[in-house]
Amino acid sequence: MEISEVKNADSSQCMRVAVNIRPLITSELLLGCTDCISVVPSEPRVQIGSHSFTYDYVYGGMGLPCSALYDDCVAPLVDALFHxxxxxxxxxxxxxxxxxxxxxxxxxxxxxxxxxxxKAMESIFRRVEAMKDSTKFFIKVSFIEIFEDKVFDLLDPNSSVFSKAEGASFAKPTMHARVPIRIRETMNEGITLVSVTEVEVMTKEEMATQLSRGSHSRATNLTNMNSQSSQSHAIFTITMEQNKISHCLAGAINDDLGDDILRAKLHLVDLAGFVRAKRTGADGRRFKEGIHINKDLQALGNVISALGDKKKRKEGGHVPYRDSKLTHLLQNLNLQDSLGRSSKTVMIACVSPADINVEETINTLKYADRAHNSQNKAVINREPMAAQEQRMRSSNISSTSDDGAQKLNILEAQVAQLLKQIHRTDKAAKRFLESRKASSSCETSSAENGNGPGIQTLMQAIEHWLEVTVRVYKVCAEYERQLEEEKDSDIRDLKEKTVKLSSYGRQLEMQKPNPQQLVKS
Ligand SMILES: Nc1ncnc2c1ncn2[C@@H]1O[C@H](COP(=O)(O)OP(=O)(O)OP(=O)(O)O)[C@@H](O)[C@H]1O
Incomplete structure (x- = not known):
């Protein structure tokens, strides 16, 4: 694997903000529009009227060339995905x-x-090809849109849209033909998208096919301002799982990876454009769509602001994820990490340079400015417990480091991993017990005398179970210690998780099977 750029990047800032100024387009030129925005030479700073804003990057309008946007802003995220x-x-x-x-x-x-x-697809598969001898990849994609507060699966194979989409000519779907994805509340107060389509892809071409299928299904409209205006927020998600091929484990391809399975997601979000009804000529249904879009974007801005407002966070300020389907979904599709602390995010604020749009452009720049204040930390999503412990060690969690946010981040990830492990062990043991019960009448003598492979498996499961439970307790203790120290807005959330985790640990201990009794039965 290539050496991590992520390590070299400024890992303390995960929300990067770029402004992309497109050129004047024909319709604007025909209206006699002129540029109302200028870029300060050699600085990522824009000037518009009496306003001046600084970002991480500014492209177009004589700032950096637009062609550099991918390399500067997105290539590091693709690199991060691989890590x-x-x-x-x-x-x-x-x-x-x-x-x-x-x-x-x-x-x-x-x-x-x-x-x-x-470009991201191109670069992912180029890299997968280069690493194919050392790493096994499992890549899948999903593509959803949020339209009028409903979530639609753009890759739903059962949707009528795909019947014609296989060939060269695409049939545009009618909105009423589609059924929104059911959203289910989860135990931990999150939500999940029921049966959202995730398509495994092996090549760039296969991924491109899914993208174009989904793109075609997306809700668009003709408005005064755009002949193909997107009326929805679209989220294209690439999930990548990588597993080192064992014969390469000894090789120094990337010591950082150990023998873990790495699983990470790249979310590519094309938000619907905010609108002023008067200007788009929207009426009736489209007017309603516009209200939804603006409400969602406002909610997203509030979430970003809350996350970026250090003072508010320190005072335990609430992050209003639940104010819209968009933010609630973003929170639950792992994006709480990206909008929060466990990921890397780039916001690209797109603006028109036309004077006719000056008000909207200033609004966009202000929005992007708020996002620019959101600074967070990222963590790697490793699978096994060992990785969590390694993280704990490497961050010297028991030391008196000032970096509370990072410690909480690590603990949070540990809890998630432990819960997963508990579920897995729990399930495996239950399955085993059930199958043992079912076959007890015709059990062979080897199992009856307690030396058969079945008993051994059970003993192993129980040992593993105990081991995980002990770890849960350890993490809980560490959590409690951290919570005493930290005065952060995440405390409430973490406290809830700690309580849940402790009770899970207790339940597990109570349910712990007794090997002696099992052997006897
Ligand atoms: N960098 C660019 N260079 C040339 N043309 C561009 C550029 N960016 C956008 N355009 C043109 O501007 C028009 C509007 O672009 P686009 O549809 O991407 O806007 P949008 O922000 O997605 O709008 P909406 O929110 O309504 O969907 C299109 O005709 C597109 O081809």
């Missing part, structure tokens, strides 16, 4: 500002305008 980090690209801006163009979400497979998603 087990969740990563997110969010394209934000008014309608017609170039979000879909920049993301490449409307990719048809025929040609690429250099959009981010087609």
């Amino acid at each position: 087990g980090y969740n990563a997110t690209v969010l394209a934000y801006g008014q309608t017609g500002s170039g979000k879909t163009y920049t993301m490449g979400t409307n990719y048809t497979g025929e040609e690429s305008n250099g959009g981010i998603i087609p």
Whole structure:
């Protein structure tokens, strides 16, 4: 594996903000529009009227060339994906500002305008090919849209849209033909998308096919400001699981990876453009759509602000994820990490330079400015417990380091991993006991005398169970210690998790099977 750029990057800042100024387009030129935004030479700073804003990068309008956007902003996230980090690209801006163009979400497979998603696909598969002798990859994609507060599966194979989409000519779906994805509340107060389609892809072409299928199903409309205006927020998610091939474990391909399975997601989000009804000529249903879009974007801005407001967080301020389907979903699709602390995120604020759009452009720049204040930490998503412990060691969690946020981050990830392990062990043991019960009448003598492979498996499961329970207690103790020390907005959340985890540990201990009794039975 290539050496991590992530390590070299400034890992303390996970929300990077870039502004992309598209050129004046024909419709604006025909209206006689002129540029209203300028870029300060050699600085990532824009000037508009009396306002001045500084970001991480500014592209177009004589700032950096747009062609550099992918390499500067997205390539490091693709690199992060290969190192087990969740990563997110969010394209934000008014309608017609170039979000879909920049993301490449409307990719048809025929040609690429250099959009981010087609480039990311290219780079992922180039790298997968280069690593194929040392690492096994399992890559899948999902593609959803949030339209009028409902979530639709853009890759649903049962949707009528795909009946014609297989060939060259795509049939545009009618909105009523689609059934929204059911959303279910989970035990930990999150939500999950019931049976969302996740398609395994082995090649760039296969991934491109899914992208173009989904793009075609997306809700768009003709408005005064854009002939193909996206009326929904689209989230294209690439999930990558990588497992080192055993004969390479000894080789020094990347010591950092150990023998873990790394699983991480890259979310590519093309947000619907915010609109002013008067300007888009929206009425009736489209007016309603606009209200939904603006409400969602406002909610997203509030979440980003809350996360970026250090003072508020320190005072235990609430992060309003539940204010809209978009933010609630983003929180639950692992994006709470990307909007929060466990991931890497780039926001690309797209703007039109036309004076006719000055008000919207200033709004976008202000929004991006708020996001620019959100600074967070990232963690790698490793599977086994060992990785968590390694993280704990490497961050010197028991020391008096000032970096509370990172410690909490690590503990949070540990709890998630432990809960997964408990579930797995619990399930395996239950399965074993059930199968043992079912076959007890015709059990062979080897199992009856307690020396058979069945008993051995059970003993191993119980040992593992105990081991995990002890670890849970250890993490709980560490949690409690941290909570005493930390005065952070995450405390409430973490406290809840600690209580849940402790009670899980207690339950486990109570349910612990007694090997002697099992052998006798
Ligand atoms: N960098 C660019 N260079 C040239 N043309 C561009 C560029 N960015 C956008 N455009 C053009 O501007 C128009 C609007 O772009 P696009 O559809 O991507 O906007 P959008 O922000 O996604 O709008 P909406 O929110 O309404 O979907 C399109 O005709 C597109 O081809």
